[in-house]
Amino acid sequence: MSDLVSAYHWLDDDGPAFGGPGLEPRWTSSRKNAVITAYAASSRVWLTTSHGTLNEIYFPTIDKPQTRDMELLFTDERTFVHEEKRDFRYDFNYIDPDATAVRVTATAPGGLYKVTKEFISDPHHPVVLVNVKIEASPEVLATLKCYALLAPHLDGGGHGNSARSIQVAGQRALLAWKNNVSLAFGADCGFSRTSCGFVGSSDGFQDLQKNGKMTWQFGQALNGNLAVMGEIECCHNQQFTIAIALGDGHHAALAGMMQTLSTPYALHCKRFIEQWHRAEAPLRLAASSTDGGRLMRISHNMVLTHEDKTYSGAFIASASVPWGASKSDDDLGGYHLVWTRDMVQSATALLACGRIDTARRALVYLACTQHADGGFAQNFWIDGTPYWSGIQLDEVAFPIILAWRLWKVDGLGNFDVFPFVEAAASFLCRYAPVTQQERWEENAGYSPSTLAAVIAGLVCAADISRAHDATDVADSLEAYADWIESHLDEWTTTSDGVLLPEVKRHYIRITPPAPGEPFHNDSIPVGTIRIANRGPEEKSVFEAREVVDGGFLELVRYGIRRADDPLMIDTLKVIDATLKIETPNGVCWRRYNHDGYGQKKDGGPYDGWGQGRAWPLLGGERAHYELAAGKDVKSFITAFEKFASYGGMMPEQVWDHADLPEEGMFLGYSAGSAQPLVWCHAEYLKLLRSVADHKVFDNISVVEERYAKLAADRKFKSGVEIFRTSRILTTLPAGQTLRIADHSKFRVTWSKDNWATVEHLDSVQIGKAFYQADIPTAKDESGTITFTLEYPAENRWLGRNYDVAIVAPSALIDDPAPSQVTPSDGGIEVKVPATI
Numbered sequence: 051m052s053d054l055v056s057a058y059h060w061l062d063d064d065g066p067a068f069g070g071p072g073l074e075p076r077w078t079s080s081r082k083n084a085v086i087t088a089y090a091a092s093s094r095v096w097l098t099t100s101h102g103t104l105n106e107i108y109f110p111t112i113d114k115p116q117t118r119d120m121e122l123l124f125t126d127e128r129t130f131v132h133e134e135k136r137d138f139r140y141d142f143n144y145i146d147p148d149a150t151a152v153r154v155t156a157t158a159p160g161g162l163y164k165v166t167k168e169f170i171s172d173p174h175h176p177v178v179l180v181n182v183k184i185e186a187s188p189e190v191l192a193t194l195k196c197y198a199l200l201a202p203h204l205d206g207g208g209h210g211n212s213a214r215s216i217q218v219a220g221q222r223a224l225l226a227w228k229n230n231v232s233l234a235f236g237a238d239c240g241f242s243r244t245s246c247g248f249v250g251s252s253d254g255f256q257d258l259q260k261n262g263k264m265t266w267q268f269g270q271a272l273n274g275n276l277a278v279m280g281e282i283e284c285c286h287n288q289q290f291t292i293a294i295a296l297g298d299g300h301h302a303a304l305a306g307m308m309q310t311l312s313t314p315y316a317l318h319c320k321r322f323i324e325q326w327h328r329a330e331a332p333l334r335l336a337a338s339s340t341d342g343g344r345l346m347r348i349s350h351n352m353v354l355t356h357e358d359k360t361y362s363g364a365f366i367a368s369a370s371v372p373w374g375a376s377k378s379d380d381d382l383g384g385y386h387l388v389w390t391r392d393m394v395q396s397a398t399a400l401l402a403c404g405r406i407d408t409a410r411r412a413l414v415y416l417a418c419t420q421h422a423d424g425g426f427a428q429n430f431w432i433d434g435t436p437y438w439s440g441i442q443l444d445e446v447a448f449p450i451i452l453a454w455r456l457w458k459v460d461g462l463g464n465f466d467v468f469p470f471v472e473a474a475a476s477f478l479c480r481y482a483p484v485t486q487q488e489r490w491e492e493n494a495g496y497s498p499s500t501l502a503a504v505i506a507g508l509v510c511a512a513d514i515s516r517a518h519d520a521t522d523v524a525d526s527l528e529a530y531a532d533w534i535e536s537h538l539d540e541w542t543t544t545s546d547g548v549l550l551p552e553v554k555r556h557y558i559r560i561t562p563p564a565p566g567e568p569f570h571n572d573s574i575p576v577g578t579i580r581i582a583n584r585g586p587e588e589k590s591v592f593e594a595r596e597v598v599d600g601g602f603l604e605l606v607r608y609g610i611r612r613a614d615d616p617l618m619i620d621t622l623k624v625i626d627a628t629l630k631i632e633t634p635n636g637v638c639w640r641r642y643n644h645d646g647y648g649q650k651k652d653g654g655p656y657d658g659w660g661q662g663r664a665w666p667l668l669g670g671e672r673a674h675y676e677l678a679a680g681k682d683v684k685s686f687i688t689a690f691e692k693f694a695s696y697g698g699m700m701p702e703q704v705w706d707h708a709d710l711p712e713e714g715m716f717l718g719y720s721a722g723s724a725q726p727l728v729w730c731h732a733e734y735l736k737l738l739r740s741v742a743d744h745k746v747f748d749n750i751s752v753v754e755e756r757y758a759k760l761a762a763d764r765k766f767k768s769g770v771e772i773f774r775t776s777r778i779l780t781t782l783p784a785g786q787t788l789r790i791a792d793h794s795k796f797r798v799t800w801s802k803d804n805w806a807t808v809e810h811l812d813s814v815q816i817g818k819a820f821y822q823a824d825i826p827t828a829k830d831e832s833g834t835i836t837f838t839l840e841y842p843a844e845n846r847w848l849g850r851n852y853d854v855a856i857v858a859p860s861a862l863i864d865d866p867a868p869s870q871v872t873p874s875d876g877g878i879e880v881k882v883p884a885t886i
Contacts, residue, residue: 058304061215061222061244063269069251071274075208077374077381078105078119081725083142083697085352085369086150088173089325091359095176095296098369099169099697102140102154106203109176109231109296112358112366113386113432116231116296118201118208122165122182123255123279124158126193127263132158133255134165142696147344149326150351151319152697163190173321177295177310181319184288194284197264198292199254200235201277204228207379208249208275215244215269218304224278225300234295234307238315239287241280246271254279291315329354332403338741340684341691346738348698349731350403353396356728357408361432363415365728367392372702372723373655383437385724387429390416391489392729394448398455399732402739402747406461413456416449417470423480424473424818428487441486443478444500447507450474451608451750454510457517468518469818475511475527476820478504480793483534483541484777486569488560489601490641493579494569495594496541496561499601505531505538506608506753513752515817526816528756529770529789535610535757536768539617542602544595549624549643556621557602559642561594568776583646585659592644599642600625600668603675607746609754613679622675631664631706633718636689638664638704639672648703649721653713656723663703663721666693670733674746683741690734695720700730770824775839778852783859785829790837791822794844798823800837827856 079100087096096108103122106115124132132138140156145168152169163186170179186194202211205228213226223236224244245267247253254277257266264281271278282290293311297303310318331350336343358364371377371384397412419434420426425446427436453467482504488497508531516524545555562579563570574580574591581597584590602621605611611618629640641647645662649655666689673686694700701720709716740747770789773779782788790798790813798811813821825835835854840847 058216058218058225061217061269063215063245063267065269067245067247067252067266067268067271069248070271071209072248072253073250073275075118075203075249075275075379077115077203077371077377077384079722080370080372080374081695081701081720081722082370082699083695084150084152084169084699085355085726086152086169086171087355088171088322089329089354090173091362092174093171093176094359095171095178096355096369097169097171097178099152099154101135102138102142102156102167103135104169104178104180106369106371107178107294107296108369108386110298111360111432112356112364112369113388114206115371115384115386116202116204116233117294118203120180120198120200120292120294122167123197123199123258124163124165125195125197125258125263126190127195128193130159131258131262138165144348145319146323146326147347148329148331148351149323150355151322151326162186163194168319170319170322172306172310172318173325175295175306175310176297177293177306179310179315179318180292180294181315182290182292184284186284191285191288195264196282196284197254197258197279198235198237198241198282199277199279200224200294201249202226202228202233203379204233205231206382209379210273211276212272212274213246213270213276213278215246215267216304219308222280223304223307224280225304226276226278227300230298232297232300232303234293234297234300234303235278235280236293236307236311237280237282238291238293238311239282242283243267243281244279246276246278249275249277253277326351332739335403335735335738335742338687338738339691340688345691345694345698345734348694349399349700349735352699352726352731353399353728353735354408356396357411358432361415363411363413364388364432365393365396365412366432367729368702368724368727370724370726373657376655376657383429385727387431387437388419389429390426390445391442391448394452395729395732397452398748399735401455401459401461402736406456406459409452410456410461410463410465413449413452413462413467414465416452417465417467420449420470420473424475424477428491438491440491441481442489442491442500443482443485444489444503446474446477447503450507450511451503454514454750457514468514468520471511471514472520472523473818475508475515475523476793476816476818478508479527479530479791479817479820481568482530483537484563484568490599490647492582493560493562494571495563495579497559497601498538498542498557499599499604501534501538501542502601502604502608502610505535505610505757506750508534509753509756510750520817522814523817526820526822529768530772532768533770533772538605538610543617546595547624548596549598550627553620553624555617556598556624557617558594559597559599559601566778581644581646583656583659583662584644585646588646588659597642597644598624598628600629600639600671603671606675606678606758607671607748608750609758612758613675633664633704633706635692635704635718636685637669638666638689638693638706638718639668640664640706641668648723649705649715651707653710653715663723664706665703665730666690666700667702667727667730667733669693670730670737673737674740674748677737677740678746678749683737687734687737687741690737693718695725699726700734701725702727702730773852773854775848779854781855781857782827782835784827784831784856785859786827788825788827788835788854789822790825790839791820792839793819793821794841795821796823797840797842798825798837799840800825800835802833802835804834804836831856832858
């Protein structure tokens with residue numbers, strides 16, 4: 051760094067700090083009270099607050115945290131040392147109800163002095179600003195000193211950070227760096243003294259706690275977990291502004307800090323608020339709220355805040371790391387990743403708020419991250435790099451649904467959506483009905499919530515295809531959706547329920563794949579699922595019929611089932627008996643029984659196992675069902691508003707047991723996972739819109755017309771059964787068409803008379819990378835279809851025959867789902883029931 055010495059002066063002070071590399075780094079509290087950014091895309095920085103202090107700062111994209119936290123410490127160097135997040139009482143307010151700027155007013159122990167802080171970012175540059183005002187008697191101010199303590203976690207974490215004290219443009223400041231990311235830390239009044247230290251040994255907090263005053267002034271700390279500290283003498287500076295600037299290199303960070311500090315804070319704040327006034331909240335939705343629209347405004351801004359500014363249209367799940375205070379650098383992702391499920395929820399909520407252009411940005415971004423096979427990564431960084439690798443079919447279906455919604459409101463602009471939709475729909479046909487992971491990202495099989503999205507997505511894709519003169523594609527996609535819908539209740543219910551004695555038949559969380567089906571887990575008994583987040587001494591394998599969740603409600607939301615369907619009503623009885631939690635803030639539901647993803651029973655953080663807690667989000671899903679059933683949902687809206695933090699942040703989970711004050715756990719309040727959960731804010735906004743419209747906003751008209759509206763007098767039914775080599779049929783109802791499907795072009799060689807006569811049938815390409823061939827049967831037909839497949843382009847035959855028996859529909863009454871078969875090791879075909 052010798053080439054930089056001429057630009058600014060390195061201050062040696064007391065030399066290098068001792069105790070490197072410092073303690074193992076940790077992130078900070080996930081219970082945010084605010085997420086703040088300028089509305090302008092040019093200001094590529096985001097900040098979070100909790101416990102009245104600054105937490106993570108994200109730069110240059112919203113998936114890259116660069117700090118752990120920054121707080122103020124105070125001392126008179128004789129009688130006290132105060133740490134604001136532990137010792138102060140504070141009030142929290144938004145400076146303006148339509149902006150994300152925050153004001154925190156904190157009172158020191160005994161009312162000795164008061165500290166008011168305002169948090170914003172530079173409206174045009176990647177610089178965080180904290181304006182501080184100290185009020186105290188002249189006697190207190192004469193000896194009071196303030197210390198700003200910052201923990202940089204640059205370029206992905208706390209390991210390997212370096213920092214030095216510097217003098218730039220005549221002012222003392224601090225500079226930290228790691229790889230190509232630099233951070234400049236200063237104040238408009240300049241720091242009177244600075245120090246760089248290793249966390250737990252030579253950092254400023256240790257100095258003040260041990261010595262009651264600043265006695266260390268280390269000039270540098272290199273390659274470790276650091277905390278840097280700057281001193282401000284309150285007797286000369288009762289009001290000052292701290293700046294934290296980030297940049298691609300030292301000069302960018304330092305110039306950014308000094309440029310921002312050269313403009314008065316009041317002008318920055320004025321511009322910050324004026325920018326947010328351009329993002330007007332949908333005021334008509336306030337009439338549906340029960341708090342005058344406060345949470346509506348905050349939720350609207352929170353969804354907008356979680357969009358990236360470099361990768362326009364990319365929305366992350368949350369600017370937080372769940373249970374961050376117990377997480378190290380190993381947890382790189384946290385929730386600051388893109389999940390297409392969460393992202394489409396955000397985009398749809400903004401569509402409900404009238405922000406069509408923003409929703410289109412989200413769709414175009416998703417189209418740019420779509421894989422060549424039409425699918426999406428389970429989750430991914432803002433730049434599209436995959437993080438986890440699971441296949442979740444609902445995450446492929448949701449973007450199709452978003453495309454359809456935008457198309458219906460003429461919101462696609464010049465974007466040609468058909469290739470994107472065609473590819474995603476082909477992916478669904480390739481894998482559905484079995485998903486590797488359902489929406490809780492843990493188990494494979496037949497999931498009611500996943501299949502609700504898949505059916506809806508395929509019908510939406512068919513509607514778009516028909517409008518693009520692709521009638522054959524539309525017909526095929528509708529047939530595939532009809533096939534899934536016709537077996538939906540068989541694949542996703544139990545007729546031998548054990549959770550509520552009076553209800554035997556109800557939906558379950560997920561039916562696991564049978565042997566021979568995709569993603570089958572042969573390490574556990576057939577018909578069971580393993581719950582991965584259970585404690586080390588707890589049972590982890592359960593019969594599928596023993597585990598329920600509320601995902602089946604999505605069938606009503608999208609229009610696949612009626613709200614008054616008896617199976618819906620019976621399943622709700624089981625859900626309420628098993629998962630419903632009463633709290634002082636309203637009713638709430640857990641994800642599923644036996645869930646271990648949540649705060650432990652003693653209040654400790656989840657660390658791979660725990661106890662699943664109640665999710666406010668699920669109250670919104672129930673509210674949408676109740677609205678569809680014609681019931682009043684005001685109590686659910688009020689519950690949302692009460693579950694929110696005083697900053698209006700919606701938690702992922704709330705504590706759902708007796709209060710544990712020593713652990714900060716209180717019934718009906720945040721339980722320490724992610725806060726805010728943007729999906730929850732999106733659900734609240736959609737609920738307000740649904741109430742305003744007197745109908746469920748997420749309802750899909752073409753889906754409802756095809757299924758739910760016909761349910762009372764059903765004349766419509768699927769006419770096909772679908773065979774794939776990964777999901778083999780052995781029986782076919784007479785009168786149905788045997789549809790053979792594959793993702794590669796094939797030729798069928800088949801016979802209905804044990805090869806006495808042989809016929810050939812070439813597959814037809816339907817959409818992108820999806821092929822099918824149909825063998826029809828007559829209503830009075832019987833016998834067996836025997837066939838094999840050839841792949842001419844690959845010069846390959848399957849090397850085996852398949853037999854599908856044609857049977858009278860009455861013969862399937864006792865086993866209505868077509869049977870699946872798989873060869874055992876001995877070559878004998880073993881029949882496996884398709885239902886539980």
